[in-house]
Amino acid sequence: MHLPSFWTTQDLSMNDERNLRIAQMLGDLFWSIDDIGHTPGKDHYHPTPYNRLAWTDQEAWLRTWFAAQMNRRGFKVSVDEAGNQWAWIGGVPTPQNRGISLGSHMDSVPDGGAFDGPLGVLSAIVAFDLLSEEGWKPECPLGIANFHDEEGGRFAIACFGSRMKMGLLTWEQAISMRDRQGLNYAQALQKFKSKLGSVKRMASHSRALGTFSDQEITDAINKSAAPEPHLDDYDADRLIAFKQSIFSHTELHIEQGCDQRNLNAPIAVAEGIWPHGRWCIVMHGEANHAGTTPMMERRNPMIAFAKLVLDVQDISKRRKVRATIGKVIVQPNGVNVIPSRITAWIDCRGQLERDVKGLMQEVRDLAKSGEFDAYPIAVHGEPDAGDLPYDCDITQESWTRSTTFPDAIRQSLVNSVAASVYGSGNRKNVRHVIPPTISSAAGHDAAILAEAGVQAGMIFVRNFSGASHTPIEFATPEDCAYGVRAYMGIIKDFSKRCIRGDNGMGAAR
Ligand SMILES: [Zn+2]
Structure with missing residues (x-):
């Protein structure tokens, strides 16, 4: 048995034998991918970042690992037109023979953590393994999904794979996006081929893939390729067939706030997701020498940017939304050069759409009033038409409405988790009889x-x-074990409902 870097043997001390076994199985899987994109750290008490961005070397390893693991378990693995990996067992679902799916994503934000994403995929694998040990056989197609580029850490849009799968994003939009190096999406996909090639060369010496044969690696790499961008690929019939084929999809995810800690609840069910938008704001100025340009003659967008940061902070407090400016590009980015251009991104989310949109309306109004223009300080406050090249542009890059998960599946998840996690015999350290429902401030593929x-x-x-x-x-090993138990309960319950064609759930809108 192996332990990933983030769990210690102390973390594994728990009374419940079954939870211990589940945690060990999960720990083994986490260990096998733990060095992918992970900055080595000195010990458990100083967690170090994971960088697993879309279409990078790290993603090549993770996709190949996923395909290899699923192939070995007898799943049929495929890559859909949006780049998501799907593994099905018990048949591939059709509108006549619907299936249930689980899963999450394996990419990370820049400098992210170990759990966000992989926990939902690895837990599904362990849930399947445990059910198989019990002699359980799929009654309907069972799928595990690895959604592609959920975080949007490299290009501008989050939930890329699920958005494109559901027809909410087109290749035309996708290939216009660029990463920090200026590569567009199509170029990143093209380069991914060579990254899979290097996985193949190094697989036998790696922790992640060292236990797989050459043939298994080759098969897995074939099921990990990037999709080809097709500008005319939107196919309404295919989308309808997909929706009708999925009886239910459940994503397990680490919580991204502290509600459950406060509620003493290892597992909760999602009520809904807050509305969420991303905006790009470009502030124009004029590059010039840091020494020879008098302060009063500068057209410095950095000053405007500083005002933007403070204004957004004030508005977000007043409107009770969460707004963040976490990414900035300064051009030309020289120590001794006045910037010519600042590009910044505002991420805003909140309980109410009107407040999220309201914040951006206020930012736009301020922009119109000249608040963020890089006029020479001498004339600031008196903009005239001649100064227009120094203004700022704001564009909305994404908008996701608030999501309320469908009542039927939410209630079914509550019942299923109540029985599998909160039921009698499982209630050590658990105060509730049924899982609490909580809202999430983060977007997810399941919400798309x-x-x-x-x-x-x-x-x-x-x-x-x-x-x-x-x-x-x-997340503690014990809480993660409860997560696997929840998935197991969901697989069993939802398979039965799927076979029965239980009308309370599963009808595609
Ligand atoms: Zn996530």
Whole structure:
């Protein structure tokens, strides 16, 4: 048995033998991918970041690992037109023979943590393994999905794979996006081929793939390729058939706040997802010498940017939304050069759409009033038409409405988790009889599927640090074991309902 870097043997001390076994199985899987994109750290108490961005070397390893693991278990693995990996067992679902799916994503934000994403995929694998040990056989197609580029850490849009799958993003839009190096999406996909090639060369010496034969590696690499961008690929019939084929989709995810810690609830069911938008703001100025340009003659967009940061902070407090400026590009980015251009991104989410949109309306109004123009300080406040080249542009890059997960699946998840996690015999350290339902301030693939009419829902595993998108996010082995148990209950319950054609759930809108 191996332990991933983020769990210690002390973390594994628990009374429940079954939870211990589940945690060990999960620990083994986590260990096998732990060095992928992970900055080595000195010890358990100083967690170090994971960098697993879309179409990078790290993603090549993770996709190949996923395909190899699923192939070995007898799943049929494929890559869909959007780049997501699907593994099905018990048949591939059709509208006549629907299936249930589980899964999440394996990519990370820049400098992310170990759990966000992989926990939902690895837990599904362990749930399947345990059910198989019990002699359980799929009654309907069972799928495990690895959604591609959920975090949007490299290009501008989050939930790329699920959005494209559900027809909410086109290749035309996708290939216009560029990463920090200026590569567009099509170029990144093209380069991915050579990354899979290097996985193949190094696989036999790696921790992740060292136990697989050459043939298994070759098969897995074939099921990990990037899709070809097809500009005319939108196929309404294919989308309808997909929606009708999925009876239910459940995503398990580490919680990204501290509600569950406060509620003492290892597992919760998602109520809904807050509305969320991303905006890009470009502030124009004029590059000039840091020494020879008098302060009063500068057209410095950095000053405007500083005002933007403070204004956004003030507005977000007043409107009770969460707004963040976390990415900035300064051009030309020289120590002794006045910037010519600042590009910044505003991420805003909140309980109410009107407040999220309201914040951006206020930012736009301020921009119109000249607040963010890089006029020479001498004339600031008196803009005239001649100064227009120094203004700022704001564009909305994404908007996701608030999502409420469908009642039927939410209630079914509550019942299923109540029985599998909170039921008698499992109630050590658990105060509740049924899992609490909580709202999430973070977007997820399951929410994109639900928005598009699939019966999709989510369960959350408690995060003891309450922090997310950072290496300090943390779930205990015992809570993760409860997550696997929840998935097991869901697989059994939902398969039965799927076979019965239970009308309370599963009808695609
Ligand atoms: Zn995630």
